Amino acid sequence: MVRHWKKFELPLLLVLALTAAFAAGPERATLIREASLYVSAGSNAQRLSQVGRGSGLTILERSNADGQPWMKISMAADQEAEVSREVTGWLPAKAVVTGATANGDQVIFGQAVDSERQAEERGGRKGAAQDALRLYSRVAELFPGSPLAAEAMWRAADIRWQLAKTAFVRTAKPMEQKYLLAVIAKFPQSKQAELAAYDLLEGQMCQEWRGQAECPQKESAVYEQYAREHPQSPKAAEALYNAAWRQAALADIYRIENDSGKSDAARKKAAALAQQIAGQYPQGDWKPRALDLIYKLEKKIPIYGVLIE
Amino acid sequence: MACSLNKVNMFTKKRALLMLCVALAATAALAADKEHGTVISEVTLFVTPDPQAQKLGRVTRGRDIFLMDHTTVDNKPWDHLLAVVDVDLERETMREISGWVPASVVVTTSTPNGDQIIYGEAVDSENQAEQRGGRKNAAQDAMRLYYRLYEYFPSSPLAGEALWRAADIRWQLEKSDIRLRPSSREMSPDMRTPMDDQNLRLVMKKFPHTQWADLAAFNLIDNKLCGSWKGETKCPEKESELYEKYAREHPQSPKFAEALFNAAWRQGALVEMYRTQHEQDKSEKARKKAMELAQEGAGRSNESDPKLADWKPRAIEFMYSLQQGIPTYDAEADRK
Numbered sequence: 001m002v003r004h005w006k007k008f009e010l011p012l013l014l015v016l017a018l019t020a021a022f023a024a025g026p027e028r029a030t031l032i033r034e035a036s037l038y039v040s041a042g043s044n045a046q047r048l049s050q051v052g053r054g055s056g057l058t059i060l061e062r063s064n065a066d067g068q069p070w071m072k073i074s075m076a077a078d079q080e081a082e083v084s085r086e087v088t089g090w091l092p093a094k095a096v097v098t099g100a101t102a103n104g105d106q107v108i109f110g111q112a113v114d115s116e117r118q119a120e121e122r123g124g125r126k127g128a129a130q131d132a133l134r135l136y137s138r139v140a141e142l143f144p145g146s147p148l149a150a151e152a153m154w155r156a157a158d159i160r161w162q163l164a165k166t167a168f169v170r171t172a173k174p175m176e177q178k179y180l181l182a183v184i185a186k187f188p189q190s191k192q193a194e195l196a197a198y199d200l201l202e203g204q205m206c207q208e209w210r211g212q213a214e215c216p217q218k219e220s221a222v223y224e225q226y227a228r229e230h231p232q233s234p235k236a237a238e239a240l241y242n243a244a245w246r247q248a249a250l251a252d253i254y255r256i257e258n259d260s261g262k263s264d265a266a267r268k269k270a271a272a273l274a275q276q277i278a279g280q281y282p283q284g285d286w287k288p289r290a291l292d293l294i295y296k297l298e299k300k301i302p303i304y305g306v307l308i309e
Numbered sequence: 310m311a312c313s314l315n316k317v318n319m320f321t322k323k324r325a326l327l328m329l330c331v332a333l334a335a336t337a338a339l340a341a342d343k344e345h346g347t348v349i350s351e352v353t354l355f356v357t358p359d360p361q362a363q364k365l366g367r368v369t370r371g372r373d374i375f376l377m378d379h380t381t382v383d384n385k386p387w388d389h390l391l392a393v394v395d396v397d398l399e400r401e402t403m404r405e406i407s408g409w410v411p412a413s414v415v416v417t418t419s420t421p422n423g424d425q426i427i428y429g430e431a432v433d434s435e436n437q438a439e440q441r442g443g444r445k446n447a448a449q450d451a452m453r454l455y456y457r458l459y460e461y462f463p464s465s466p467l468a469g470e471a472l473w474r475a476a477d478i479r480w481q482l483e484k485s486d487i488r489l490r491p492s493s494r495e496m497s498p499d500m501r502t503p504m505d506d507q508n509l510r511l512v513m514k515k516f517p518h519t520q521w522a523d524l525a526a527f528n529l530i531d532n533k534l535c536g537s538w539k540g541e542t543k544c545p546e547k548e549s550e551l552y553e554k555y556a557r558e559h560p561q562s563p564k565f566a567e568a569l570f571n572a573a574w575r576q577g578a579l580v581e582m583y584r585t586q587h588e589q590d591k592s593e594k595a596r597k598k599a600m601e602l603a604q605e606g607a608g609r610s611n612e613s614d615p616k617l618a619d620w621k622p623r624a625i626e627f628m629y630s631l632q633q634g635i636p637t638y639d640a641e642a643d644r645k
Contacts, residue, residue, distance in 0.1 A: 032626065032629075032630070032635070033630075033635055094633040094634060094635055095633070095635050103625050103629070106621065106622040106625040106626065107622070107625055107626045107629045108626075109622040109626075110619075110621075110622035110623040110624070110625055110626025110627065110629075111626045113619045113622060113623050114623060114626065122485075122488075148622070285428075285429075285432045287425065287429075288425040288426070288428040288429035288432060288467070289429040289432050289433060290429070291422050291425040291426055291429055292349065292425070292426045292427075292428075292429025292430045292433065293429070295349075295416075295420075295422070295426045296349070296350075299413035299414070300413060301349075301350055301413050301414055
């Protein structure tokens with residue numbers, strides 16, 4: 001009976017191992033340096049295209065050529081598009097980081113920081129901001145349990161948001177909120193969720209005030225609400241300052257409209273909010289900025305528009 | 310010198326010149342006794358305390374002023390001031406104009422919370438300078454305001470930070486100006502005009518053993534860096550030494566991890582340079598040194614400080630690249 005069972009043990013284990021491998025799915029990876037995609041393994045093969053940093057890759061096969069390891073991968077031809085045709089080819093394996101790479105999360109995050117710095121530098125590498133965006137996204141995808149995952153996902157969403165903002169000025173293309181909302185959904189109550197919520201306030205701002213009270217009134221309320229709902233946010237003091245500054249601007253707008261009652265009420269509200277900043281956030285730049293605003297309100301130095309002498 | 314009398318001049322001319330000298334000396338003496346201050350908003354200077362009076366010019370934020378008189382017209386306070394509007398440090402000259410401004414924009418040494426108000430306005434100007442479409446010359450406004458804070462309130466808790474920020478803004482402005490000159494691409498730093506380090510040295514002298522002094526010392530390295538390497542190993546060799554020396558001498562600096570990373574990165578560049586020159590021993594030695602420096606930097610970067618936390622993953626990525634033989638520097642491109 002025992003002997004009979006042993007006969008089936010090896011094939012069973014093989015079947016189980018294959019099932020587990022299939023269930024785990026194909027191995028996902030990314031690149032930390034730009035590389036050429038080849039038709040076959042080896043640098044003498046025909047080149048298909050360039051693969052950018054942070055591209056999402058699926059590993060299909062491994063091989064050795066030219067004395068170094070190579071990987072056959074498939075990837076979306078357009079990394080930015082939601083639907084794209086797929087391309088397959090061979091890459092030198094040395095710049096490929098997978099979920100199994102030791103410290104892989106730190107390695108990808110480090111290259112993302114490097115790319116972000118490049119993007120900020122005058123004369124920095126072209127497309128570096130997009131590289132950083134993709135690399136940060138991969139940290140959260142490949143290493144969802146990493147302590148860097150929340151920060152990486154937030155940075156990717158923020159870079160995407162800032163790029164969309166620049167594009168909006170040029171083309172009026174609406175800014176997609178889903179990436180910031182995903183940070184809030186995935187890491188609720190975190191610092192990164194609070195930063196994402198702060199970015200989203202920009203969608204509620206007027207493009208131009210045109211001297212009308214309606215816009216600063218609404219914007220001040222939006223910022224004040226944020227500060228009340230996110231008291232621990234790194235942006236809470238800034239939100240309160242923005243609310244106070246808009247009230248100070250309202251005081252000027254109402255004064256120009258000869259509505260002294262509303263002007264005084266706005267001035268008082270601005271001073272109260274600024275006083276709250278000075279009391280609640282004694283460290284850093286926000287207290288002096290609030291005190292400067294209070295001084296200007298007391299001396300009736302115009303905040304908004306041209307100084308009328 | 311300007312007041313020396315020429316013997317051949319007519320008596321009337323002599324008398325007029327003498328009177329001018331006396332008047333200038335009296336103004337200066339009067340100003341010396343008066344309160345120092347600055348304006349926190351750009352303002353027009355009038356001949357008399359009246360918005361309809363003749364305009365003398367504009368006084369920009371952070372200008373050094375002496376308060377000479379004060380009056381109230383139509384229930385509005387006005388200040389008579391002497392403003393220093395144009396300082397030429399090389400010629401050691403300055404241009405002063407006097408006139409009246411609305412008192413509301415003037416902050417003096419006796420204004421309660423004057424240090425915080427000037428600092429707040431400086432931060433605001435610095436923010437403006439960083440914004441696309443921000444106020445013109447806002448960086449210069451910020452620089453002057455920060456400096457005034459240090460000058461008028463030297464014992465304020467904000468004085469060290471303010472002097473450092475003023476010195477750093479000046480340094481960055483000068484750096485971007487020098488970068489536009491062809492000499493900035495010269496390999497040797499001696500071939501280009503160095504940035505004026507007077508204010509950074511003042512930070513180190515007035516606030517020794519502080520983080521401001523450490524930051525100022527880090528900026529000073531810029532003057533010793535090559536404009537371009539042109540494929541020569543002596544530049545990254547020297548620069549790596551400079552950054553490592555800084556890290557050894559300033560172990561508590563907020564720039565410690567960055568300095569070690571910069572030193573390591575230059576060693577990483579040397580790995581490629583020596584490799585393309587077929588000097589395997591030197592390449593391997595540089596690789597080991599780069600690994601040691603990066604390892605030390607990764608171990609010391611402070612993960613609780615968001616500004617410093619990024620240096621650890623950068624160092625780990627750099628070490629991974631070295632281990633995998635991924636070039637961290639394009640030696641061929643630099644040679645071209």
